[in-house]
Amino acid sequence: MLKVASLGSGSKGNSTLIATNQATVMVDCGFTLKETVKRLERLDIQPGSIDAILVTHEHQDHISGVGPLSRKFGIPVWSTRGSLLSGKCGNLTHYSIIEGFQRFQIADIDILPISVPHDAREPCQYLFNSSDKRLAVLTDLGSYTPEIINLLKSCHGVLLECNHDEDMLWNGPYPYSLKQRVGGPLGHMSNRQAIKLLQNITTDKLELLIASHISEQNNCSKLVQSSVAEAINWPLEDVIIAEQDKGFDWFTLT
């Protein structure tokens, strides 16, 4: 059994939970301590029961709550050296350094950090493997690589960034330099890019698809849901949306 839930996703904060019968792992924490505890309560999780916090990169919407949560509840942090050297976690007493494409284990979860193109020091996303089920969590990437296509092809569940609609971004209110950053190869995944990737990796195996890190300014959940569903020929309601406010409740791969 491998399950996934989200405390929220978007530029105002991200945090995803992965759990098995033996362990609960948090990917990123971009919320304040108070907000994180409140959101965990909605999922009936005691903060002290979290076995590890995995960091993807040092941008505020992913890392701001990592240090405070780790210190308050004694939760160990797993991070690349680059993300840790950003200093954004503050002083940590319990941490482990990981490297891209070097797998590690937490209880019964086998975890592979996936290096991704993004404008941070040493960003990585994660592939989780437990009881023969595979789940990829992949946000904050400006483009995708052949390794990413290969890894995602074997997944039963994929949480994928659908950050912006390209027309909305380029015709929208962002300053030109920010449009270039977001839309560039080290920025964020557009709906078009996500769809292209999904068309490469959607196999009979794939049973859970979650669109995440959706921009409030430059995208719209309904548009993501309809264009993704149509492109991969899935029922609309089967494309799950990770919301900024509510995230999403547990989904189990069995």
Ligand SMILES: [Zn+2]
């Ligand atoms: Zn982000």
Ligand SMILES: [Zn+2]
């Ligand atoms: Zn980022």
